[in-house]
Amino acid sequence: MTVPYEQKIRSQTPATKSRAIPRISLHDYEARKSIIQAQIIEAAENSGFFILVNQASPSVSEIEEVFDLTQSFFALPESIKAETSFIRTENAGWESKSQIRPSTGLPDQKESLSLQYHRRHSGLWPSHPALPDEFHPKISEFMVKSHNLGMQILSCFALALGFPEDFFSKAHVVNVDDAQSTLRLLHYHDITGSQFPPSYWRAGAHTDYDCLTMLYQRTGEDGLEICPGREAHTSFGMGDQWTPVKAKTGEIVCNIGDMLMAWSDDRFKSLFHRVRCPSVGENQRSRYSLAYFNQANKNVEIQGPLGKYPAMTAHKYLMDAIKRNYGQLEKMKATQNGTSA
Secondary structure, three states, X not given: OOOOHHHHHHHOOOOEOOOOOOEEEOOOOOOOHHHHXXXXXXXXXXXXXXXXXXXXXXXXXXXXXXXHHHHHHHOOOHHHHHHHEOEHHHOEEEEEOOOEOOOOOOEOOEEEEEEOHHHOOOOXXXXXXXXXXXXXXXXXXXXXXXXXXXXXXXXXXXXXXXXXXXXXXXXXXXXXXOOOOEEEEEEEOOOOOOXXXXXXXXXXXXXXXOOEEEEEEOOOOOOEEEEOOOOOOOOOOOOOOEEEOOOOOOOEEEEEOHHHHHHOOOOOOOOEEEEEOOOEOEOXXXXXXXXXXXXXXXOXXXXXXXXXXXXXXHHHHHHHHHHXXXXXXXXXXXXXXXXXX
């Protein structure tokens, strides 16, 4: 029996189960291309998540450097960070404990800075003199390297769907005005000594709306959990067993987003995932991560090869996904307040 979405919001089962997550080595990519492509497609069809290792770029040292810059930004006073306040319509800027997940109805216990490559000179990136001089150039360089790797991975999906190999590269051009790909720097607050109730999460259960998310984590800063059980990009289905994903610096945890699930006629799975609040006795210090969201440009048309869903632009897809997901939250709030949605 399918559990109503509103009940999932309230329950947020803590059950966990060890489950193998495919690990895919990108070593000697050109020589091993067909093997790597097959591994990525199998993971996307059956797991929804996979871990990239041994990539040529970005290197471990480059990733560590960006983590240092991330930490320097979040160490600034809130008054300085607020100078680049989040603009929802632009998906850019800084926000703290303001993202309320439909799966919990409560704010995530984190702060974040969302950046888009084509806006690095537009005033939507922080520019306070307290930031290191290398913040802009190093973050920009990291975004380019993440984007290039993302396009390499998405080329595997293009071929599997019968599209030209550069199909997704042409759909994700990051230096034009309608680009939507985003790097999000994340800081989950230090909660040492605090015991949050089970309903609180560093990031509540959710799926991503993009094509492909590439998550960089740091060794020892665990908390990410994933859950299978979703068969359509428009559904809220999730199973009842969550699998922890160990964090390791240099590895890249990849997950399929709703946009690619729709583009593949639900062939590739976009699954729910979350970041739990550690309990007293565990590592409750700050957790940092870097998420690069490969999102197609606004005017790109999305439709799978089988035509399972009507064609729509990537911008409309994102707006509809937000409305579909957060509309559930508004409906729940209205019900709790005794009003009609």
